[in-house]
Amino acid sequence: MTDEQRIEEFKRAVQAGHKVEAGDWMPEEYRARLTKFIEMHANSELMGALPERDWILRAPTLQRKLAVTAKIQDEVGHAQLLYRLVEDLGKPREQIFQDLISGKTKFHNVFHYPTKSWGDVGIIAWLVDAAAIHSQSALQRSSYAPYARTMRRICWEEAFHLKHGEDIVLTCMMGTARQKRLMQEALERWWEPLMMFHGPPAPPETDKDLEWGIKSRPNEQLRQDFLTKYVRRIQEIGLTIPDPKLRYDERTGRWAYTEPDWSKLYTIVTGNGPASQARLGFRRLSYEETAWVRQVVTGGAQLTA
């Protein structure tokens, strides 16, 4: 069998539902795409800790303080699980971080924006995590079995984040005019990033990650799922979605909305978003300040008492 036949056979197998394990043979293109995809996911979990981290010190009650800390801890824990998958695929952790702080690898668009108020904490935990759950649930059917298994655990935890975020939003929406305004303004800041979250509506047949079964649901379908599940809920609790064109079209069975400027998404994820450089700068600073600690650990120190 030639290499090409072997690759074709692999592709047919994953498209028919075959699951790939870490030790199995896989085509180089599959390994490369998988590494890039999971690495970006892992980077997003890690960089995603930063916008919310600012609010760990500022949570307005002890219960919120505990919940916010635990929530962000989960996100970093997800990064840890996903980085292990990337390491198994052959990329060392040191290299992963170097590529992240030098801007060579990417992280998700929503983590390139600043957080301005407690409203952002609620909207992020509720709606950004809700958008994430839609893509992550679909990833439980990934052709790469270790990724699919990791997603099952992550989705389970994300479901709690949603409840936590929705509760923050709901509590403020039942509060004073000022508290309501915090939430409405945050929704207005986050709506465009949310609509960009699942990426441009690329035709499924040109999406290589779909072709290899790394992901299982097209971008536009994920966005439609998100809107179907959350538009009514957002409106019910008294928030106004800042898109006059948003409506459900009974005829097509799809949501119509103002088309985001997709070139802006590209600008943002390539490190030119409103908070991209500040976040990367902070990641770089903390990484450099702790370099000596990693040397202690990799120098063979045993972390046992």
Add this chain to the structure above:
Amino acid sequence: MTPEAREPLARYLLTIADDELVLGYRDSEWTGVAPIVEEDVAFSSLAQDEIGHARLLYTLAAELTATDPDQLALRRPKGDYYHARLLEFRATPKYDPSGQHQAGGDWAKAIVRRYLYDLFDDLRTEIIAESSYPPLAAAIQKVRREERYHLRHDEAWWHALAGGPAEGRERLERAIAALWPDALGLFEPAPGEERLVAEGILPLTTAELRLRWVERVAPAFARHGIPLPDERAAPAVGGRRGEHGPGWDELYDEMTMVRRLEPDGAW
């Protein structure tokens, strides 16, 4: 308990709760920026434990003073917090939206602070467990169970830094020298502790724990040949009277920022 003991007991509970709260806040800042992701997760757990302990103790204090735990944790005036000064400085870098971040993250200081404090807290909770005030003795049992894991975590890092490459060892020694007076400040007693001892609510005052603490600290230093700083050095006191440094100004401002928007609102 006599009526005269109520006020000193409430003050003592606040003092311990404030220690746990402030350390919990400072440790929670490592979430997202620790040296290895495993430690982001570990420090975040430590922080959540401490905040949980603080909440437990504020609840007891709130019962004596007819208020509620959130009120005590987040709404007292800045000068009415009684934590030791050791616990209030920031050990992580600080994010600035402009990109001009404040450097100064110091893992060695974070570890030394935790270790010296946890050794102290172990002795303190040990005596509190003998308290004749049943709600306190019961609450502290839960605290002690978790603190055991904290000490294990601290010791692992203490040994790694003390016994590892020269740079880690040097940073550890610098951190010890810088923090030593603050660590001695842990033994500054809360006002009215003598009354609590007289009534059997506490078996010993906080100041009386100092010698026991030195006996615990000395072998950890000796094991790695780290010279023990002068234990008669002047301690950094004032914390137990509400006198604090710039680290507290910064932290207080942040931790009350959202709450102040609508102090009486539900959040």
